Amino acid sequence: MRGWPASLLPDREDRSLSAIFTQAGPLDVARQVSELLSGAPAMELPDRDQAKSLEVAMKAYQWLAELQLGRHDAVLGVGGGAVTDMAGFIGATWLRGVEVVLVPTTLLGAVDAAIGGKTGINLEGKNLVGAFHLPSRVIINLEVLDQVPYELRLEGTAEALKAGLVGDPQLVEVYERHGLAAPLDQVVPKAVAVKVDVVNNDYREDSRRAILNFGHTLGHAIEIAGSMPHGFAVAVGMVAAGAVSSARYGFSNDWLTNLIAKLGLPVSVDGVSADLILELIGRDKKRSAGRTRMVLLRAVGDPVVEVVHHDDVIMAMRAVGIG
Numbered sequence: 001m002r003g004w005p006a007s008l009l010p011d012r013e014d015r016s017l018s019a020i021f022t023q024a025g026p027l028d029v030a031r032q033v034s035e036l037l038s039g040a041p042a043m044e045l046p047d048r049d050q051a052k053s054l055e056v057a058m059k060a061y062q063w064l065a066e067l068q069l070g071r072h073d074a075v076l077g078v079g080g081g082a083v084t085d086m087a088g089f090i091g092a093t094w095l096r097g098v099e100v101v102l103v104p105t106t107l108l109g110a111v112d113a114a115i116g117g118k119t120g121i122n123l124e125g126k127n128l129v130g131a132f133h134l135p136s137r138v139i140i141n142l143e144v145l146d147q148v149p150y151e152l153r154l155e156g157t158a159e160a161l162k163a164g165l166v167g168d169p170q171l172v173e174v175y176e177r178h179g180l181a182a183p184l185d186q187v188v189p190k191a192v193a194v195k196v197d198v199v200n201n202d203y204r205e206d207s208r209r210a211i212l213n214f215g216h217t218l219g220h221a222i223e224i225a226g227s228m229p230h231g232f233a234v235a236v237g238m239v240a241a242g243a244v245s246s247a248r249y250g251f252s253n254d255w256l257t258n259l260i261a262k263l264g265l266p267v268s269v270d271g272v273s274a275d276l277i278l279e280l281i282g283r284d285k286k287r288s289a290g291r292t293r294m295v296l297l298r299a300v301g302d303p304v305v306e307v308v309h310h311d312d313v314i315m316a317m318r319a320v321g322i323g
Contacts, residue, residue, distance in 0.1 A: 004032065004033075004036060004139070004141065005139065007036075008033060008036055008037060008076070008101060008103070008137070008139060009037070009074055009099075009101055009136075009137070010099075010136055010137065012072065014072040015072055015073055015074060015099075016070070016072075016073060017040075017067060017068075017069050017070070017073040017074075018037050018040040018073060018074045018075075018076055019040065019041055019042075019043070019063070019064060019067055019069050019073070019074070019075050019076065020033060020034060020037075020040050020041065020042035020043070020076045020077075020078055021042070021043055021045055021060065021075065021076070021077050021078070021079070021083055021086060021087040022042055022043075022044055022077075022078040022079050022083060023044065023045050023046075023047055023051065023079040023080065023082070023083050024044060024047065025047075025079065025105070026078055026079045026080070026083075026105035027044070029078055029105050029141075029144055030042055030078040030079075033076065033078050033103060037076075040076070041067060042078075043059075043060060043063050045060075045079070045082070045083055045086060048080070048082050048229075049082050049122060049230075050082075051082045051083060051086050052082055052085055052086055052120070052121040052122045052127075053121060053123075054121065054123065054129070056121075057086070057089065057090065057121060060086070060090050061090070061094065064090070064094055069094065069095075069098070070095070070098075071095045071097075071098055072098075072099075073098060073099070074091075074098060074099040074100070074101055074136075075087055075090055075091040075094070075098055075099070075100050075101075076100075076101045076102070076103065077100070077101075077102045077103065078103040079103075079105050079106075079109070080104065080105060080106040080108065080109045080113070080152070081106065081108050081112065081113030081114070081230065082113075083109075084104055084109050084113050084114040085113055085119055085120055085121070085127070085130075086119075086121065087100060087102065088100050088102065088117070088118075088119030088131075088133055088135065089119035089120060089121055089129075089130060089131060089133075091119075091133060091135075092119050092131040092132075092133030093131060097133060099136050100133060100134075100135040100136065101136060101137045101138075101139070102114040102135045102137070102138045102139070103138075103139045103141075104138070104140060105144050105145070105148070106145070106148055106152050106155070106156055107145050107148060107152065107153055107155070107156020107157065107159075107184070107187075107188075108152070108155045108156035108159050108230065108231050109156075110145055110156070110188055110192070111156060111160045111163060111187070111191035111192060111195070112156075112159040112160075112162075112163070112191075112195065112212075114135070114138050114140075115138060115192055115195045115196065115199070116134075116195055116196075116199040116203075116209075116212075117132050117133055117134035117135065117199070117203065118130065118132060118205075119131050119132070119133050124283065125220075125224070125280065125283050125284060126220040126223065126284070128283075132203065132204055134203075140188060140192075142184050142185060142188065145184055145188065146184055151229070153180065154180070154231060154232070154263070154264055154265055155229050155230060155231025155232060156231060157175075157180060157182075157231070157263055157264075157265065158215075158231040158232065158234045158235040158238070158260075158263075158265055159231060159234060160187050160188075160191040161175055161238075161259075161260070161263065162212075162214050162215055162234060162238060163190070163191040163194040163195060163212075164190070164191070164194070165214060165238070165256075165297060165300055165301075165303075166194070166211045166212065166214050166297075166301070166303040167194035167197070167198065167211070167301060167303075168190050168191075168193070168194050169300045169301045170190065171186075171187065171190040171191060171194070172300055174186050174190070175187075175259065175263065176259065179262055179263060180263050180264055195212060198211065198212055210293065210305045211303040211304075211305060213295050213305075214238060214241060214295040214297070214303060215235070215236075215237035215238035215241055215295075216234060216237055216295075217237065217240075217241065217281065217284065217292065217293070217294045217295070217308075217316075218236070218237040218240040218241070218277065218281070218316055218317065218320070219233045219234040219235075219236065219237025219238070219240075220233070220237075220280070220284060221276075221280035221281050221284065222236055222237060222269055222277065222320075222322075224280055225272045225273060225276045225277055225280060226269050226272045228266075228269065231265075232265060232266050233269075235260050235265035235266055235267065236266055236267060236268060236269050236320050237320075238256065238260065239253065239256065239257050239260060239267045239268070239319060239320050240316035240317065240319055240320045241294055241295060241296060241297070241316065242256045242257065242297065242319075243315055243316050243318075243319035243320075244294060244296055244308060244312050244315060244316050245296040245297045245298070247312075247315065248296060248306075249296065249297070249298045249299075251296075251297045251298065251299065253319070256297075267320065268320045268321035269320055269321055269322060270321060272322050274317055274323035277317060277322055277323075278313065281313065291307045292307065292308050292309075292313060293305055293306065293307055293308070294306060294308045294312070294316075
């Protein structure tokens, strides 16, 4: 994973153009990528989820039309999770699908958002408009990830820990031993392997892939209602899901809460409206036939997706200081 490959794109004789989407933070990396691709044009997107809107998508489509990007060309996303989500969505929908290559520059992007082919933008809720579209390559440079600011490292840690909780107890042990200083050359391959294994067995989230949403049922609602960064909201959401897991299966939510706090991540949230959280959960894309589903843990590495009732959601909310 260290260093850049000789070619960022798979060889294809009929490719004439590559378009790069990036954000202000990873511009230096985007310039390196552009140079490797003989000066490929780049479009800078707004920061974080401000990038994931229909308005920004329209501007991207207009830019690609001006570039005359064709079906045999490629879209590259260089940046965090919002950029890779948007680049994947644009690539999935431009000319009904063009090749996409993703270069995540944050830990969260590397272990979660860029892996698995789920793309999406926000509309009255998180990722309600989207498409499944696998990238042809995901290129992860550990030296880049090792330089991300502290807060971004924390965000990514939440998603990496989530991967361990649902699929790799050894990854959880790495975090128990090292805390936030856990070596990336151990964390990233393990977290990516969990997601790849799940996605390979359930690409379109018909069943097992839903386990990757541990912490996201309340997490996405908290992210929107509390204007909280995604990784922080997922950390709180995992504590909430842990409370329901404890009630149903005897899972130790005290242990989970202490581990998340030890990593420097939040375990509760203040000043968030319980009514707004319930409203957002009600229109979350993970609902099925009007029922709310939540990923619960019977044990580390033993997740289950179950329907939860109103009382369960209230208990989960109260466990993290809501209501």
